Amino acid sequence: MSHQRAITLVFAVHGAVAGSFATRIPWIQDQLGLSPGVLGVALLCPAIGAIIGMPMASRLAHRIGERPAIQLLLAMWCGQLALPALAPASVWLFGAMVLFGVTAGMSDVVMNAHAVGLERHLGRSIMTGLHGMWCVGSLAGAGAGMVAAQLGVDARAHFGAVALVLLSVGLVSGRSLFTGRAGAAAPAPRRFVLPSKAIAGIGVVGFCGTFAEGATADWAAVYLTRVTDAGPGVAAASYTIFMLTMASARLVADRFVRRFGPVAVVRCGGSVAATGGVLVVIARTPALGIAGFALLGLGVAAIVPLVFAAAGNAGRTPAEGVAGVATITYLSVLAAPAVTGWTADATSYPVAFAMITGVLVVMTLLAGVLKVRDELPAPAGGFPAPTSAPRGMEEQAQEEHASPASA
Incomplete structure (x- = not known):
């Protein structure tokens, strides 16, 4: 294997x-x-x-x-x-x-x-x-x-x-x-350290993406029930479709990352997700709402994986970088359902999803922080770095010929 x-x-x-x-x-x-x-x-x-x-x-x-x-x-x-x-x-x-x-x-x-x-x-x-x-x-x-x-x-x-x-x-x-162990050149991770500026910036992008993902997963069915008068089966289908579009997009997104880079993929995904958020906000029928949730799933699919990849390359070691940004994104997991519920209770469900759409716009504007993933040298550890990062279709073809196919 x-x-x-x-x-x-x-x-x-x-x-x-x-x-x-x-x-x-x-x-x-x-x-x-x-x-x-x-x-x-x-x-x-x-x-x-x-x-x-x-x-x-x-x-x-x-x-x-x-x-x-x-x-x-x-x-x-x-x-x-x-x-x-x-x-x-x-x-x-x-x-x-x-x-x-x-x-x-x-x-x-x-x-x-x-x-x-x-x-x-x-x-x-x-x-x-x-x-x-x-x-x-x-x-x-x-x-x-x-x-x-x-x-x-x-x-x-x-x-x-x-x-x-x-x-x-x-x-x-x-x-x-991989059986390698971090060598002597790899610094020991610190017990506690505040995130660096690079990690914090990447974490904000991850926070926004996770906020939209978590809030949508928790509130999509409720939204369709309360706003569009959808029945229980149709409302439940919104979550399933959201997850299926997100899973499908993740399985193919690496091809676009290799071709266009993580920043372009996050910006494009954020734009698609924000468009889905707008459809959800204006939806008064189940079909339009489900279409909006499908676009949300499609748009946020690559955000968390690319944030983790960028953080792993921005930290002193991959594990330290991932741990720093993952902690920030998990705070979003805690906040998103409650903040969405409070906003909906104080105003309305469409206003709550307008807030989520605004979060996605902020994420799209900040996507440039992920360029650190291409700029930094390979982190110290058991993996050697390639001689150059792949950029175009010719390099991709050469790499895929020399290495296992992507899942």
């Missing part, structure tokens, strides 16, 4: 764990008798745990190597899938969800940092395709979870079986990851 196929499977397994868990949240709520408010607090805990864990990820990868770190953290992420379902009371659920988030965030940082180094080794963009496979894994996990829920399978048994399967796939793929 090639290095690229191995990291592709790692991303898919990580996404499958997240998708599997999301479908059984109602079972956990019913099992523990949680009120909506208590459940809301529980669902904030993974993001809090991720913010706590992310700064530790780069030091772990530096100490034991990226491949062992990915193997360890992915195994823990799969194993902890069952913890929330085993919680006997809400207080135990909060603790389980925090641990769930710590492992999710740490594994997220290390596998994205590994992907940054692999991009430099191959000399071409693969990051958006990897995030596309994360979406594929998430959709697959969610599909299996929906079947289990429909059949009335106990979530503890469901999670146990899924964890074993995904753990096996993760261990097999982990053996084929």
Whole structure:
């Protein structure tokens, strides 16, 4: 198995764990008798745990190597899938969800940092395709979870079986990851450091993209129900279409990144997403609203992968750069649903999505900060840098002939 196929499977397994868990949240709520408010607090805990864990990820990868770190953290992420379902009371659920988030965030940082180094080794963009496979894994996990829920399978048994399967796939793929360890030239990641100006700028772009992505995912169905009088099935379809367009765009976006560069792709994507936001704001029929959400998914698809890639190249080490920007973007995960809800409550749902559209415009205007990805030399570590960064179609063809095909 090639290095690229191995990291592709790692991303898919990580996404499958997240998708599997999301479908059984109602079972956990019913099992523990949680009120909506208590459940809301529980669902904030993974993001809090991720913010706590992310700064530790780069030091772990530096100490034991990226491949062992990915193997360890992915195994823990799969194993902890069952913890929330085993919680006997809400207080135990909060603790389980925090641990769930710590492992999710740490594994997220290390596998994205590994992907940054692999991009430099191959000399071409693969990051958006990897995030596309994360979406594929998430959709697959969610599909299996929906079947289990429909059949009335106990979530503890469901999670146990899924964890074993995904753990096996993760261990097999982990053996084929790049075996290099950061050498003596690689500086030890610092325990705590404020983001540099470059990382902060990249983080703002990521914050805006994640804000729009998270708010749309949480509020699309509600918007269609309240504003366009859509039925439950049509409203639910808005989220599915949003996710499918985002996953599809990620799977092909690397081709455009190689040809035009990350800045142009982010600017184009931001423009498409903002257009979708305008359609949502003016929509008074379900069809127009769904079209707007589809454009939103298409437009924001490449933002987070390219932000992580840029941050990995802007930091002293890939893991430190990814950890810095990921912490900023996870703050957006915490803020987006609540801010959107408060805005809608104080004004209206169209005004709330007009705010989201404004965030996308800001992101588009700031896209130039991602050019650091092409300007900086390869970060210190186990991956050698290519002699020159690929720019045109001829170079791309040469690279694809010499290296594995992109996922």
